[in-house]
Amino acid sequence: xxxxxxxxxxxxxxxxxxxxxxxxxxxxxxxxxxxxxxxxxxxxxxxxxxxxxxxxxxxxxxxxxxxxxxxxxxxxxxxxxxxxxxxxxxxxxxxxxxxxxxxxxxxxxx
Numbered sequence: 001x002x003x004x005x006x007x008x009x010x011x012x013x014x015x016x017x018x019x020x021x022x023x024x025x026x027x028x029x030x031x032x033x034x035x036x037x038x039x040x041x042x043x044x045x046x047x048x049x050x051x052x053x054x055x056x057x058x059x060x061x062x063x064x065x066x067x068x069x070x071x072x073x074x075x076x077x078x079x080x081x082x083x084x085x086x087x088x089x090x091x092x093x094x095x096x097x098x099x100x101x102x103x104x105x106x107x108x109x110x
Contacts, residue, residue: 004037008074011031015074031075035078
């Protein structure tokens with residue numbers, strides 16, 4: 001359990017680094033991996049299949065705080081990175097569109 005919390009924090013930090021580098025797609029991937037590490041550790045979430053197998057591990061208050069902080073940070077960062085990635089794609093598509101429009105114009109009147 002402690003190992004999964006640490007791995008989630010490591011993925012989150014790697015995602016933050018990729019985000020700072022402007023590599024939003026890779027950042028999104030890292031945030032998803034962090035959230036997958038935390039899956040099943042949150043005692044406040046119901047089990048997907050009740051009464052099957054052991055219940056989630058008991059977390060100390062400190063571990064619960066780390067879990068919720070990491071989850072919140074990852075979800076917020078994930079949303080922001082997705083928006084920035086979308087904007088990058090949109091700008092790229094617009095640039096391509098304008099280039100094609102310019103070529104068409106020059107072909108017609110050039």
